[in-house]
Amino acid sequence: MNVFPHITASSLVTALGQGHAANLNALIHSQSGLRPGLNTLTPKLDATFGEIEAIAEVVLPSALKDWHCRNHQLAWLALHTDDFVQSAQAAISRYGAHRVGVALGTSTSGILSTEQTLQKKAETGEFDPNYHYPQTHRMNALADFCAQVLGTQGPRVVISTACSSSAKVFATAQRWLAHDFVDAVVVGGVDTLCLTTLHGFNALGLISASPVKPLDANRDGINIGEAGGFMLLEKPDSNADADVVLTGFGESSDAHHISAPHPEGQGAVLAMQAALRRAQLETDDIDYINLHGTGTPSNDLAEAKALRHLFGASIPAHSSTKGFTGHTLGAAGIVEAIFCQYALTEQALWPNQNLDTLDPELDLAPVRTPTAHRVRHCMTNSFGFGGNNASLIFSRREALQ
Amino acid sequence: MKVYLQTIGLQAPGLEGWEHALPVLQGVQPYQDEPLSRYSPQFLPANERRRTTDTIKLALRTAEDTCRHLSPQARSQLPAVFACVDGDTAISAKMTQAILSDEPMVSPIHFHNSVHNAPAGYWMIGQRNQKAASALSAGEYQLGNSLLETFSQLEEVEPHAMLILYDLPIDPIIENHQPDIVPFGAGLVLSIQPAANALATLEMQVKPGSQPSPESEWFGANQAAQILPLLQALARQKTASFTYPLSPDLHLSVHLQPGAEHETD
Numbered sequence: 206m207n208v209f210p211h212i213t214a215s216s217l218v219t220a221l222g223q224g225h226a227a228n229l230n231a232l233i234h235s236q237s238g239l240r241p242g243l244n245t246l247t248p249k250l251d252a253t254f255g256e257i258e259a260i261a262e263v264v265l266p267s268a269l270k271d272w273h274c275r276n277h278q279l280a281w282l283a284l285h286t287d288d289f290v291q292s293a294q295a296a297i298s299r300y301g302a303h304r305v306g307v308a309l310g311t312s313t314s315g316i317l318s319t320e321q322t323l324q325k326k327a328e329t330g331e332f333d334p335n336y337h338y339p340q341t342h343r344m345n346a347l348a349d350f351c352a353q354v355l356g357t358q359g360p361r362v363v364i365s366t367a368c369s370s371s372a373k374v375f376a377t378a379q380r381w382l383a384h385d386f387v388d389a390v391v392v393g394g395v396d397t398l399c400l401t402t403l404h405g406f407n408a409l410g411l412i413s414a415s416p417v418k419p420l421d422a423n424r425d426g427i428n429i430g431e432a433g434g435f436m437l438l439e440k441p442d443s444n445a446d447a448d449v450v451l452t453g454f455g456e457s458s459d460a461h462h463i464s465a466p467h468p469e470g471q472g473a474v475l476a477m478q479a480a481l482r483r484a485q486l487e488t489d490d491i492d493y494i495n496l497h498g499t500g501t502p503s504n505d506l507a508e509a510k511a512l513r514h515l516f517g518a519s520i521p522a523h524s525s526t527k528g529f530t531g532h533t534l535g536a537a538g539i540v541e542a543i544f545c546q547y548a549l550t551e552q553a554l555w556p557n558q559n560l561d562t563l564d565p566e567l568d569l570a571p572v573r574t575p576t577a578h579r580v581r582h583c584m585t586n587s588f589g590f591g592g593n594n595a596s597l598i599f600s601r602r603e604a605l606q
Numbered sequence: 607m608k609v610y611l612q613t614i615g616l617q618a619p620g621l622e623g624w625e626h627a628l629p630v631l632q633g634v635q636p637y638q639d640e641p642l643s644r645y646s647p648q649f650l651p652a653n654e655r656r657r658t659t660d661t662i663k664l665a666l667r668t669a670e671d672t673c674r675h676l677s678p679q680a681r682s683q684l685p686a687v688f689a690c691v692d693g694d695t696a697i698s699a700k701m702t703q704a705i706l707s708d709e710p711m712v713s714p715i716h717f718h719n720s721v722h723n724a725p726a727g728y729w730m731i732g733q734r735n736q737k738a739a740s741a742l743s744a745g746e747y748q749l750g751n752s753l754l755e756t757f758s759q760l761e762e763v764e765p766h767a768m769l770i771l772y773d774l775p776i777d778p779i780i781e782n783h784q785p786d787i788v789p790f791g792a793g794l795v796l797s798i799q800p801a802a803n804a805l806a807t808l809e810m811q812v813k814p815g816s817q818p819s820p821e822s823e824w825f826g827a828n829q830a831a832q833i834l835p836l837l838q839a840l841a842r843q844k845t846a847s848f849t850y851p852l853s854p855d856l857h858l859s860v861h862l863q864p865g866a867e868h869e870t871d
Contacts (some may be wrong), residue, residue, distance in 0.1 A: 249705075249708065249709065249710055250710075301814075303814045303853070303855055303856045312722075316698060316702065319698065319702045319780050320702045320705060320706075323702050323703060323706060323779070323780075324706055327706055332782045338776070338780060338781040339745070339781075342698070342780065343691065343692060343743070343745065344690075344692060344693050344722055344743035345691060345743040345744050345745035345747075345748075346745075348744065348745075349745055358814075358853045358854060358855040358856050359852070359853060359856060360747075360751055360754055360812075360852045360853065360856065361744060361747060361751065361852070361853055362742050362743070362744045362747075362751045362755065363742060363743045363744065364740060364741070364742050365693070365721070365722035365723065365741055365742070365743060366721070366722065366723040366726070366739070366740060366741050367721040367722075367723060373740060377755060377758070380755075380758035380759065381754075381758060383758075384607070384758050386754065386758070386812045400710060401698075401701045401705055401712065401720075404701075404704070404705050404711070404712040404717075405701065405716075405717030405718075406717070407712070408712045408713065408714040408717055409714045409717065409718070456685075456738035456739075456740070457736055457737065457738060458726075458727070458730040458735060458736050458737060458738070458739045459730075459736070460730045460731050460733070460734050460735055460736050461731065462731070463654065463657075463718050463724065463727050463728065463731070464714075471736065472736055475736055589721070589723070590718055590721045590723070590727065591721055591723040591724055591726055591727025591728075591730075591739070591741075592727055592730060592731065593723055593726070593727065593739060
């Protein structure tokens with residue numbers, strides 16, 4: 206089942222901006238999207254965020270008004286970025302609607318709508334008649350919404366495994382393609398800011414008030430960001446143009462703790478090993494690793510130990526891009542998959558922002574400035590609560606021949 | 607595509623445990639709505655056991671029932687898919703209320719239990735299992751997509767996987783339009799390897815066209831309970847076919863042949 210799906214379209218909206226040009230420009234010029242405080246919500250907490258202000262202006266068509274929530278506003282925005290809707294609809298024309306699947310990740314779906322409804326209810330005593338739980342907050346809502354917007358009739362599913370959600374959807378999509386259930390799959394993820402997640406992470410002592418400092422000796426927690434992104438994966442014998450292919454995916458569990466990573470990064474090693482095996486690559490084939498690199502003391506240390514265990518003395522070029530976007534949680538997988546796509550198309554490595562004093566205990570040497578570099582194979586890691594790990598490998602198509 | 611049903615688990619009011627529920631599923635005894643017995647996941651350390659919620663417990667007791675005949679070694683090697691439409695809405699209700707205050711205090715335990723894959727995480731911890739674990743939701747297309755996800759994971763080097771289907775009522779704090787949902791959990795271990803002790807063979811096909819979901823007795827709009835007619839056919843050792851929607855215009859057709867496979871092919 207060595208089917209390497211072709212990436213034939215993608216789109217991305219993060220705090221860095223809307224679309225590939227804006228995101229790429231920010232990476233190339235080391236411009237972070239993180240800002241103190243929020244404009245569109247009252248966080249009730251001093252923190253730094255990766256907010257997307259454009260979400261508030263998105264108006265869904267009246268036929269979709271019951272689906273209105275911040276998560277679907279962002280999904281709509283991302284689908285209508287970089288001509289993604291047109292690409293997906295072209296795939297539907299090529300293959301038929303029932304041959305195009307949708308596999309998406311989110312951690313909290315449209316829970317902000319519930320927060321806002323309960324706030325109103327506390328003031329008025331009434332349930333808001335415009336609140337529609339099944340179309341907004343329910344965990345499958347994102348897949349149903351996107352399938353409806355795009356007109357797909359293939360299998361549709363939301364994978365929700367916390368911060369590995371939109372990395373694991375690539376595994377699901379590859380398997381659907383390998384089994385010939387579909388000819389194309391829309392994968393991706395959307396997660397938007399909400400107070401539940403912010404104060405939940407704060408209760409665990411994992412929120413940094415200042416801009417996140419992944420791999421730094423003084424790192425003190427995450428910045429929460431929001432993001433929406435999509436990729437169109439097609440069967441390899443499609444005639445569509447693709448420079449980048451998905452070669453590897455690996456999934457594993459820590460079996461250690463519900464919210465803390467395995468201290469030696471055991472699960473992370475297993476996920477990376479599985480991805481390499483699937484891609485039929487060796488450790489020294491990897492040119493760049495986009496780290497999970499959240500900026501919490503325990504995550505970065507566990508990931509560093511996992512890298513040392515797997516790659517030994519020759520760890521490939523690596524960085525965390527959380528200093529650009531914040532931790533976009535259920536959307537982190539797709540954001541960093543697309544940053545790997547950029548590394549492969551631009552032949553460049555992205556810097557580890559906000560690094561002042563590298564933590565000597567990590568024993569790493571991250572990329573510090575945007576760097577031109579030969580990149581044939583890229584790995585990206587995503588780890589989540591529940592000890593849920595996913596590692597993906599993307600490759601330049603010609604590197605396979 | 608052919609898959610073998612190796613073991614089965616069932617945890618629902620009046621149907622507590624597969625063997626215990628057989629006479630009801632066979633139609634020999636009438637269904638009686640009896641609440642599920644108290645349950646505590648003994649395989650977890652005391653500290654973690656205390657933190658589990660009703661949602662997590664329904665998933666874990668279903669997984670325990672599903673694996674009751676498997677050795678600890680076999681349990682530790684099974685990839686797992688946990689399928690639940692709504693997740694832990696009781697926790698969502700607590701957290702979304704907690705953040706209304708000017709100085710919100712969300713319980714850290716509620717928070718880490720709130721992730722959709724919390725039951726999967728606890729299960730993998732309890733079984734010392736480092737294989738892949740997933741947590742999904744597909745709404746009205748839940749059962750078809752859950753079976754498809756589990757089946758598609760099976761391959762030569764990873765021939766078995768466990769699917770846990772569990773759904774329970776939505777907390778009224780977050781949904782005032784309450785569908786009629788009675789808790790229900792069922793688990794299947796699927797394999798692509800034939801075995802003499804397989805409970806059944808399932809022949810599955812993805813087919814275009816709209817098909818209604820199966821009607822299930824006793825559990826209202828519970829999506830997981832749509833597996834019940836298949837379990838009833840299996841309990842009665844009857845060959846039967848079912849359709850489970852994958853989207854409004856695509857479905858999974860499943861043909862059940864009870865018993866181990868006899869023909870050679």
